[in-house]
Amino acid sequence: MKATAKRALDAASGHGATYADARAVAMRNRSLTTKNGRLGHASESESLGIGVRVIADGAWGFAASADLSRASVEAAAARAVEIAKASARVKRENVRLAPEPAAVAEWTTPYKIDPFSTSVEENLDLLLKVDAEMRAVGGVTLSETGMNFQREESWFLSSEGADIHQTKYSTGAGYTAYAFAGAEIQKRSYPNSFGGQWQNRGYELIEEMKLLENARRVAEETVALHHAEQCPEGTATIILDGSQLGLQIHESIGHPIELDRVLGMEANFAGTSFLTLEKLGRLRYGSELVNVVADARQEHGPGLGTFAYDDEGVAAQSTPIITNGRFTGYLSSRETAHTIGATRSGGTLRAEGWNRLPMIRMTNVSILPGEKPLSLEQLIAATDDGIYMETNKSWSIDDKRYNFQFGCEIAWEIKHGKRVRMLKNPSYSGITTEFWNSMDAICSREEWTLWGTPNCGKGQPQQVVGTGHGASPARFRNVRVGSAYKGS
């Protein structure tokens, strides 16, 4: 594979590229689902190919091919140069890359059990048991479970001498119970909605998730929601569980700190960002308790944004994003680093596969846990009047990432430090910086989980990649609640 990538680099420079990199990627995936006690789908997939990225005449070109024959790889490299020269016809300034030492490295996601070594029988057996457990609860009208494994082996070579071989594993699983009755559909998911929990680990993640142990409770909550009161409309103190806070971070911190968005490079699709360059180091993003990092290193944990090198060969780093409430960092790349006066890329460039151009993506954008010991139960006990919300149901935010609205699957009203009654259809909304400035408590390390968001879409053509978000439950004051159902 290295020889193939090398051939692409040689062909690119032969055609006039001043910089080139080649990424050969072999992807393998297993996906299993069940529905109502039967198989939903069972599939395996493999994809192999090479992408060649070049600079010629000061502009970018990229071409990718699944055909790894010598002729085809050389043709792809030549095509990338031709495309770069076309780009140069509508150019304002030459591409500048921040310097990066050319790494020569091998790296594999640490894992205990290779998920592909587990049998499909074993995988399906667990899912069908979970499925049966949910359907054992009267009133459940639909049960769905799913499990996914991915292995991505890549060879990255650059004209600067980088030679990096990485193998990343990711694993995910989860389930949802639905109940339709009267004129209402309710649902509950575990451990999270939209596919469950995902990390860059092996099958040991599945074994640790206690999937079966939670299935009955989750199904019972689904049915109970039909008898719960509607979440009120107004202003309230809210506590969010870690998984919902993870998505809140993703949407209202992770995306606006992407430097390509800030610079207008995503203006036509994903949008821009309210975090214009002059705000760096100045903006009070959140309260003193808000500390957020973008950390791709293994030390941070096995998140979907964990790796040794990004897809342009930059080593994994930890960047302080919000420090004691102050905005301190963006997600950057070799091309964009100079716009914030940085001499090095933050190492966040990633591609969905061999056939796509790498772009700035969240790594693991995580809020650090509180330093004072605080459990969720202690936080609830310390709250006089509020609403505790769990598990995302809907999410939406404007194209500069100011105004957001989230719905959750379930909530409980808190009175005098106790959960007093269940609330259905909870939602909350606000303006990003006002919201983060209203955070007045966050639980400590033992409540902190590195959640995975497997479905983050960005770019044209759109690329879907996984991102990590560490979070523990936190409390916010004076938040608008219930607006999702306002006026309907």
Add this chain to the structure above:
Amino acid sequence: MLTQEQAADIFDRIRRFSSADEVEAIFNGSRFALTRFANNAIHQNVEEENSVVSIRTNFGGRTARSTANQFDDESLRRAVAASESLARVQEPDPDLLPMPTASEADVCEPSEKAAGGGARSTRAFTARFFEETATITPSDRAEVVGHIVSVADRHHLTTAGIYSTSESREGIFNSGGLARWHQQTLAEISITMLAADSSGWQKLNSPDVRNLDARRLAETAAQKAVESAHPREIAPGKYTVILEPAAVLDIVGFMFWDYSGVAILDQRSFLNDRIGTQLFGKNINISDDVAHPLQAGSPFDGEGMRRQRVPLVENGIVRRVVYARATAKKMRNSEYANRVGPIEPTGHGFPLPNEVGEMPMNIVFASPEAVSEKPQTVEEMIASTERGVLVTRLWYIREVDPYEKIVTGMTRDGTFLVENGKVQCGLRNFRFNESLISMLSKVEAMSVPVRACGEESFDMVVPAMKVGEFNFTEATKF
């Protein structure tokens, strides 16, 4: 690019490598190129070529799928073995049907049966492959982007967007002798024009690149950016809105997953207990029709069944939903059989095995002339509006409530205040929380439907709509 002959050869090898009772192969191949620009320059410019075969094996009701993009014998053997070993470990599915034969897959449409049946449809399926699109070069795309940038420069605006061209092949073969092949091209242009505190947007695609006028799209987007400058903030609340076709498409798209037999059987559809009732206004008529001249896509579904024209909504009453073969059989034997309208395979199934069944994806809204209403242009809708909001596009739409079909989202890239029959000024963007059932009951006027595309839903043939009492719940800061 993969040809039909090469695909047939690959399928022959797959059959030889498999010991399953039945084998099916779905092919998808494409050459896709996209030139992306921002800050009045090309900043990303890509091309990819890939072909994928997806193999399904069946052993007595046990079925699974495996996908590969390398076609040497060893790779194909491995893919066949992966599919077979996934299939073998399952319990047999009593609802799984044998793969369709060529004659079963070529079912007639309901309208043909009504006309006496027998003869196969000769309804024209217009060509969707255009050499003019397939042969566009990186240099051609750069030239067009240059024109768009010059429009931006002339208006002192910043532009960002894409110009993409592609050719794609889609085929399905099964061991029962079915063989289907479709090829198509697509060209797409999307343009955002940005000013200091406002923006405008236009997007269009077509199989035939000659239908795209980049300069005109750029001028319209620029005009929206200029006219919405210095936006005013007005209080959220219920307003008459005029939704341009892209805004209509992106919001209504959220309901079509529910027009599916499986969604009814699973009780996850908002149409549960509602088929046959007056759900929307009497002026709403919607069908699914892949052969419509403004539609694109292949004429067969994930099992190779011919996609039929299906009238979904007639005069505001949901009459029926779409069915894959197995779903139709299951529905006939279900408790819902006599309250869901006609039940028959319609050619809308996804590749098997899957959990969602089927979905209509070639939506066509009828012209208001179908109910003897005169179509109105957006300008006429504005002229007849005392106070309202003109919306270019909607963004980040998500479902809030699955049964009342409440969806939330934002306005974006050109939101205007209309007063006394005229566009007065730009507005800060709103968040809405609106029930689609309610929205489609309050449509006061419609334009002639056009082919439209957005970012939240699939392409459709939809009109612009004037809607009363649209529910804006919050405003944002720009």
